[in-house]
Amino acid sequence: MPAFEHGGRAVTRGQVLTLIAGFVRGLRGAGLSAGSRVALDTGVTPEAFAVRVAAHVVGCQVVALRPGLTPEHLRDILARDVDAVVTDDAASRPELVAQAGDVPLLDTGGASWPPAPVTPGPADLTARGDRDGIGVIHLTSGSTGRPKGTMVTYGALSEDWALQPARWTDRTRRLAARYARFLLFGTLSSAVMFEHVCLSLLGGGTAVIPDQPLRFPEVFADHRVTACMTTVPRLYAILDAVRERAVDTSSLRALVVAGSPLAPHRLTEAAELLGPVVHHAYGQTETGMLTVLEPEELAADPGLADSVGRPLDTVEMTVRDADGRDLPTGRTGEVWVRLADAFSGYWEDPRETAEVLRDGWVRTRDLGRLDARGYLRLSGRTRDIVIVNAVIHYAGPIERVLASHPDVDQAYVVGVPDDRTGEAIHAFVVPQPGTAPDPDALRELVARELGEACVPARVAGLTEVPVAPSGKPDKAALRALVMGR
Structure with a gap:
């Protein structure tokens, strides 16, 4: 089974490794090494995936530039001791070129970079990252000012629930089995999207990258998609389409809905219209996925429609009052979590870091309650x-x-x-x-x-x-x- 399908071509796993090896040599040839800070401004392609993995192999601090950054935000980020910027089409990104200034710009679409593909050797694929060093910085939207960056160490990446198949629990294996043809779209800079495409690839699946613009929900049948991550607004649009006209969604095995509150009656309706495929998940950029409600659980107990499921086996979760004291089962308070793959702090923001990270725990700043079976029901944001x-x-x-x-x-x-x-x-x-x-x-x-x-x-x-x-x-x-x- 190919690793990627993109633009009418199938990219094998061996070809992905060759791409990674070429980018590793290209990054090192540009003077980058473990600890170098590299900003990635790339689209959704097999090459974009490969260059990010290559940056991790080298041991770089990867700054995942998200789409839609304003020129001011871009200038601010690139001024923070960035050693190089990797883009896949400099000619179409004049604002990036302008804001980069003296920062070296590496263009994967250029004629001279990276070097020609090579047969991977041990040195090309041996990871050099420092376990305590920063592996990736994911950026928030910046809607309240300067974009925050959530820093994740290489040690935390190595503990990520999706990235270590030998440690997968039964729930993770069940989800990975549904990811045979995972719809990859939007951006690879998203912590959630990168985590789930890796789950598909490590489970032997294929990441399917469709042509733009996407047509939901027709894209599922067009590409025989078995799994997709979606936001609540997109789910609503999918349900509207399925109600209005005949749409083939029979290939779907997992539609993972996350990002914002989903009304219980809409989750119930989604299960009725789409079948036993809808997974209701909850997580944050700071932590990755924290909980999931599987469709079989909802079918067995429709009363769970107002929950976001149970914590993953790698997540310890508690609910606390305003003074940080644990609350009894069923009481509403702030959700706190502890997990090995959580972020290590906010980029250049020690005050916010101290507010959120407390003695190994992460304050989610979400309100909720846990029932006796461990199911989490959210009730809002502490700041909303x-x-x-x-x-x-x-x-x-x-x-x-x-x-x-x-x-x-x-x-x-x-x-x-x-x-x-x-x-x-x-x-x-x-x-x-x-x-x-x-x-x-x-x-x-x-x-x-x-x-x-x-x-x-x-x-x-x-x-x-x-x-x-x-x-x-x-x-x-x-x-x-x-x-x-």
Whole structure:
């Protein structure tokens, strides 16, 4: 089975190793060695995968540049002692060339770099990374200012739940078996996407890279895709398409949904329309995947539709109060996790690092509760709040109450400045097909379930939810709608 299918060509595992060896020699020939900092500005191709692996073999600190960085953010990142930038098409990236300045630029699409493919030798494929050294820095969106970078050491990478087949648990093996033809799209700079494509490849599967633009859900049948990672907004679009017209999704074995809250009724509907393939997962860039709800678990107990499953066997999880004390089973608090492959800190941000990393534990800053069987139910973000008259209100509970109304498909809550109360609660709802939710009825529902103080000042309807570059619902855009920007 080939490692990649891309642009009408099949790339074997042997050919991938040859590519990696060539890039290893090219990086070393450019003067790079263990500890060198290399920024990768590459697309989604077998070559892009190979050059990242080659950088790890050399032992570089890989800075995974994500698509959509502003010129200011790009300039800021490249000014942080970057030793080289690797791109796959410098001619189409004038802003990258301009911001790189004196930083050496290595173009994989150029005529002279990397050197011609070579037969791999032991020196080409022997990893040189320092276990305590930084292996990769994944960048956040920068929506609140300077993009944060989550630093992962080579030691943590070697412990990653997906990257060591000899240590796979039964759940990991079950997932890998479904990844025979994994849909690879979007970006390889994503920590989650890279983790899951490696799961497919290490399990003997093929990473299928389709032509652009993608057509969901037709892409599944077009390429006989068995597995795909998707965001909640994309899942909703897939379900809308399946309801409206005949769509062949029979090749799917795993549709892994993650990134933002998924309403229980939509998870139930997805299982009904797509069959026993939907996996509801939860994780963070800082930690990788933390929990997963398998379709067989949901089928056996439909009451789990409001959970994100159980922690992976490599994850220790607890729920704590505001003072960091463990809470009893069933109580809601902040989710804390401990795992060998977690990040080691934020790039050049010791204050944020000290806030999140505590004695070997990672504060997720997500709110949730664990039941007696270990299933996690999330209830919001500790920072996704609206402060009304100096009282904190979490957006998550209000969103869940609104989404529980039979006329509401999706619900989102944001806080906006208010002269009288400091901030005010504003809600947006996407109606169920053929319905028109009554704002007053929705406010009454919130008052009845959560109290008058949680009632939104305004409830507005939406036909389509704005989506951020990360694929998650864009609350900044929703807030701008309220403020008239």
